[in-house]
Amino acid sequence: MSRCTVCSLKDDHPGVVLDDQQVCNLCNFDFAEDLLVNYRYTSEVFAEFQQAPPADGEFDCLFMYSGGKDSTYMLDKFVNEYGKRVLAYTFDVPFESVHAAQNISLAQEKIPATFLLDADDDNIKLMMREVFNRPAPKPGRYLDEKLPCVSCRTFFVLRAILNAYERKIPYIALCADPQQILTMESNVREIVRGFYETFGERLTGTLFGERLEDLLFEDDEDLPKIVFPFIAMRHDYDPDHIVAELQAKGLYESSPLETHCTLFPLLNYYSFKNWDCMFYKLNASSHVRSVRRNGDQARNTFSIKFPRALDLAPVEDQLGEVVMAIAAGEGSREEHEKTLIDVFQRMDATEDAARFVAQSFLDMRSVADDLGIRLS
Numbered sequence: 128m129s130r131c132t133v134c135s136l137k138d139d140h141p142g143v144v145l146d147d148q149q150v151c152n153l154c155n156f157d158f159a160e161d162l163l164v165n166y167r168y169t170s171e172v173f174a175e176f177q178q179a180p181p182a183d184g185e186f187d188c189l190f191m192y193s194g195g196k197d198s199t200y201m202l203d204k205f206v207n208e209y210g211k212r213v214l215a216y217t218f219d220v221p222f223e224s225v226h227a228a229q230n231i232s233l234a235q236e237k238i239p240a241t242f243l244l245d246a247d248d249d250n251i252k253l254m255m256r257e258v259f260n261r262p263a264p265k266p267g268r269y270l271d272e273k274l275p276c277v278s279c280r281t282f283f284v285l286r287a288i289l290n291a292y293e294r295k296i297p298y299i300a301l302c303a304d305p306q307q308i309l310t311m312e313s314n315v316r317e318i319v320r321g322f323y324e325t326f327g328e329r330l331t332g333t334l335f336g337e338r339l340e341d342l343l344f345e346d347d348e349d350l351p352k353i354v355f356p357f358i359a360m361r362h363d364y365d366p367d368h369i370v371a372e373l374q375a376k377g378l379y380e381s382s383p384l385e386t387h388c389t390l391f392p393l394l395n396y397y398s399f400k401n402w403d404c405m406f407y408k409l410n411a412s413s414h415v416r417s418v419r420r421n422g423d424q425a426r427n428t429f430s431i432k433f434p435r436a437l438d439l440a441p442v443e444d445q446l447g448e449v450v451m452a453i454a455a456g457e458g459s460r461e462e463h464e465k466t467l468i469d470v471f472q473r474m475d476a477t478e479d480a481a482r483f484v485a486q487s488f489l490d491m492r493s494v495a496d497d498l499g500i501r502l503s
């Protein structure tokens with residue numbers, strides 16, 4: 128196994144190839160062209176949406192509202208500044224530590240939109256069990272180490288798509304941050320096709336009934352279009368500014384332990400087990416790459432923060448060892464806790480935060496048990 132000399136990605140990372148100088152295709156910008164095409168398309172669709180006259184039906188767009196800072200900020204803009212008629216759609220993800228329903232009440236008081244809360248615990252858990260328990264697809268493709276996370280998001284995006292389609296809402300707004308936008312499929316038919324490809328007809332039928340199949344054969348103009356509002360802010364996206372503006376409007380109560388995914392330790396288990404890397408490897412590598420490139424210039428890495436000087440390889444190796452030991456039920460809890468706190472602090476977590484995250488890793492086996500996920 129060898130690592131990219133710039134960003135530390137391994138040569139067996141899905142979608143990654145090293146050249147004879149030991150530099151990976153991401154550092155060599157092989158992806159640049161694909162990414163630009165995606166940027167152009169999403170920018171055009173967003174411009175079209177902004178100029179669109181009011182839709183024929185009750186709503187101009189279905190807005191995917193998570194209750195987090197990004198989507199609260201944008202929902203306020205859509206309704207109170209742009210004057211859009213919005214169906215604010217929230218999917219209650221059962222893996223989130225704080226459920227969405229508790230977060231949206233502030234927004235409901237101050238933003239005149241129609242709010243819709245959706246949930247489907249049984250099916251999303253069934254899908255997750257399948258993702259974790261079956262063998263990972265080999266050879267892998269770009270982002271395959273994040274398959275459980277990507278699948279969860281795709282699941283509720285599909286439910287939102289079905290909702291918009293059935294109510295004849297022409298646009299769906301999705302508040303991915305600028306870095307996420309680059310790696311997300313924005314064409315509705317392709318999202319549906321991709322899900323069928325990943326999960327097959329039978330499981331997809333179990334999860335969504337036959338309604339989804341109609342979308343594969345629907346005319347383009349009758350399919351909703353996905354817009355990424357943050358595409359317009361890609362050069363000056365600033366999470367701290369967003370939080371400050373929301374707090375000034377009384378739309379946000381920040382908490383150091385913000386809503387987070389209770390599957391995070393298992394996501395790491397999945398990526399270490401199948402691809403020998405930590406879950407946030409691409410993000411961390413991208414950070415290391417940009418620090419190397421930009422020298423002293425500070426750079427915004429969007430929603431995840433890493434320390435300027437991150438010694439990625441040893442941090443990743445240590446995290447991998449402890450995650451696999453916990454999964455196998457080996458070693459002592461005290462030792463694991465010490466190691467985890469040390470690793471997270473080296474990734475710039477405060478001691479409290481490191482302690483909190485370490486705890487969730489120590490409880491990984493019981494979370495897996497509850498969901499029916501087999502750890503090997």
Ligand SMILES: [Zn+2]
Nearest residue numbers: 131134151154
């Ligand atoms: Zn690289």
